[in-house]
Amino acid sequence: GAGVSQSPSNKVTEKGKDVELRCDPISGHTALYWYRQSLGQGLEFLIYFQGNSAPDKSGLPSDRFSAERTGGSVSTLTIQRTQQEDSAVYLCASSSRRRSRNLSSTDTQYFGPGTRLTVL
Amino acid sequence: TQLLEQSPQFLSIQEGENLTVYCNSSSVFSSLQWYRQEPGEGPVLLVTVVTGGEVKKLKRLTFQFGDARKDSSLHITAAQPGDTGLYLCAGVILSGSNYKLTFGKGTLLTVNP
Structure with missing residues (x-):
């Protein structure tokens, strides 16, 4: 079946512009995650959606970053007034995980393959 | 503060050699995962280790979870050029019913033919 897809694959923008990054998760997956991968920094958690529950936004670096997930499927990550330090690869992931208190x-x-964002 | 420290950061070896990558933390994790990422692609899960002291083998790859569930290692025997890639460890953090991964910075492995 189809995997996680992201678009665009590459985005070049000018400082101060807004950008939208899209993620199409695997059909039926209830959980969706956004990460940022910068050179030398590894993967940094940004936000987590689980079903219809309120998202976990604890990883968003500033209020210029926001994300939504419509209809429990497609998600859009929006970065407003982009800065050069926002340049990175933005990765989306999905899983079939359901909320559980099972610690094991x-x-x-x-x-997904990621979107490479370059802010000039 | 980086919760997970990976070492070495870069590793370049010849085909046929053995290698070990380390993932260390002062935190205890519910479980730990290892991923491999190739250029232009997202990480792909290799293995999940759950129990302290657990050892898992995946062909020429051996994964070990420390007894205290704070560290892990990945050993590759007789490395091949196809093993080239970025190896990432990720600790699983369960908070209530939320599930999050915290990643190390990765080890970039190059296996030369």
Whole structure:
């Protein structure tokens, strides 16, 4: 079946402009995650959606970053007034995980190919 | 503060050599995952280790979870050029019913033919 897809694959923008990044998760997956991967910094958690619950926004670096997930499927990450330090690869992942308090439960996140954002 | 420290950051070896990558933390994790990422692609899960002291083998790859569930290692035997890639460890953090991964910075492995 189809994996996680992201668009665009590359985005070049000018400082101060707004950008929208799209993620199409695997059909039926209830959980969706956004990460940022910068050179030398590894993957940084941004935001997590789980079903119809309120998202976990604890990783968003500033109020210029926001994300939404419509209809429990497609998600859009928006960065307003982009800065050069926002340049990175933005990765989306989805999983079939459901909310559980089972501390021994594990989960497989399936990642998309990412969107490479360059802010000039 | 980086919760997970990976070492080495870069590793370049010849085909046929053995290598070990380390992932260390002062935090205890519910479980720990290892991913491999190739250029232009997202990370792909290789293995999840859950129990302290657990050892898992995936062909020439051996993964070990420390007894205290704070550290892990990945050992590759007789490395091949196809093993080239960025290896990432990720600790699983369960907070209430939320599930999050915290990643190390990765080890970039190059296996030369």
